[in-house]
Amino acid sequence: MQEKLQCYMCDRIDNRGIVIYNQYVCRNCELQLIKINLDELKYEFFKRKLKKMWKYTLV
Numbered sequence: 001m002q003e004k005l006q007c008y009m010c011d012r013i014d015n016r017g018i019v020i021y022n023q024y025v026c027r028n029c030e031l032q033l034i035k036i037n038l039d040e041l042k043y044e045f046f047k048r049k050l051k052k053m054w055k056y057t058l059v
């Protein structure tokens, strides 16, 4: 028996996704989440590098 789950983000019903923070997220939204998180991580990394650069130029 396969359980059908409803996606927390897009309301699609399937059972191939994952559960994040007790919420079911379908495969499609999972991929989008990963992409968003990676972009944010990159942005955060870039921001920190820039901050460091500024520090060095100002001191």
Ligand SMILES: [Zn+2]
Residues within 6 Å of the ligand: 007, 008, 009, 010, 011, 012, 025, 026, 027, 028, 029, 030
């Ligand atoms: Zn979804």
